[in-house]
Amino acid sequence: RTDRTFTSITKVMAFIHQLLLSNRTTTTREVYYVFVTHFRNQKECDGTILDVAKILNVPRRALGLSASPKGELEGRSVYMEISCLVNGFADDGVEIKVTSKDAKVIVVIEKEGVYNKLSEERIFDDFPCILVTGKGFPDLATRALVNTLHKELDIPVVGICDSNPFGISVLALYYCAGERMGVDGRMKYTVPMMWIGLRPSTVESLEDDLPKDVFQSLTDLDYKRIDSLLDEDNLFLNEERYEEIVKMKESGKKVELEALYWLGSDYMSNWV
Structure with missing residues (x-):
C-alpha cells in the first residue's frame, strides 16, 4: 500500500509540475482520466491530490486544479x-x-x-x-x-x-x-x-x-x-x-x- 501511495503522489506531482509550467489549469476529473489505468476510481485520485496539497502546504487551487461544480x-x-x-x-x-x-x-x-x-x-x-x-x-x-x-x-x-x-x-x-x-x-x-x-x-x-x-x-x-x-x-x-x-x-x-x-x-x- 505504501509503494502504491508513493507512486500515486509522484504521478500527480509530475502532472501538476507540467500543468503549472504550461500556465494551465484543469479539473480533478482530467487528472483521473490521465491516470485512469492507475487509479481505481475518482475518490482515490482526489485523495492523492489532497495528499499532494498537504505535503506542499498549499491549497488545491494553487496546484491549478479545481473540482467540477457540484452544489x-x-x-x-x-x-x-x-x-x-x-x-x-x-x-x-x-x-x-x-x-x-x-x-x-x-x-x-x-x-x-x-x-x-x-x-x-x-x-x-x-x-x-x-x-x-x-x-x-x-x-x-x-x-x-x-x-x-x-x-x-x-x-x-x-x-x-x-x-x-x-x-x-x-x-x-x-x-x-x-x-x-x-x-x-x-x-x-x-x-x-x-x-x-x-x-x-x-x-x-x-x-x-x-x-x-x-x-x-x-x-x-x-x-x-x-x-x-x-x-x-x-x-x-x-x-x-x-x-x-x-x-x-x-x-x-x-x-x-x-x-x-x-x-x-x-x-x-x-x-x-
Whole structure:
C-alpha cells in the first residue's frame, strides 16, 4: 500500500509540475482520466491530490486544479459580487461579497431530490431562507459557499439529512474539516451548523404515523459509521447529538427524508 501511495503522489506531482509550467489549469476529473489505468476510481485520485496539497502546504487551487461544480443554491433575494484576479491566485481565494435583503437562515439539504422539491414549492416565499445542497457529501466549493453565506449575511445555518449514519456524516463534514484536508480544510470552510433533522427522536415520535416499510435495518457498514461518529475526537458531537446517534444505534433502524411525504405532499416544507 505504501509503494502504491508513493507512486500515486509522484504521478500527480509530475502532472501538476507540467500543468503549472504550461500556465494551465484543469479539473480533478482530467487528472483521473490521465491516470485512469492507475487509479481505481475518482475518490482515490482526489485523495492523492489532497495528499499532494498537504505535503506542499498549499491549497488545491494553487496546484491549478479545481473540482467540477457540484452544489446548488436557491432562495431569498441573494446577490453575489465576485472579484476575480486575472493572473495567479489570491491568498484567500476568489473574493465573493453576498447580500440578501431578508434571508433569515441557510438551510443545507443533504439530498438533491429533497432540495429540488422544496425549491419547486418555493418554500422561501413564505419562509425567508436560502436553500443549499451539496448533493450528498459536499465538495470544497459548496462548503466554501455555505461558509461565505454564513459570514457575509450573519445568519445561522441549519442542516437536514436522512436519519441514518451517512446522512449525519454529510452534515458533520460541513461542520468540521478532516485532518487530510490540509490548508484547504484550515481555511475555515466549516460552519457552526445546527442539525434540525431528520433526528432519530423525531422518527421515534412519528413511528405510529409512518408505515413499517419506511423503516430500514441498520447494516454492518452503518454500525461502523456510527462508531466513527461517536468517536470522542469528532468535533461535530455535543451531548445532544451524541444521545441522538446512540438512540439510532439502539433502535437498529434508519429512515430516509422522503418518508415524510407519506404524511402529505406538503408535510416536508411545513416541517422545515
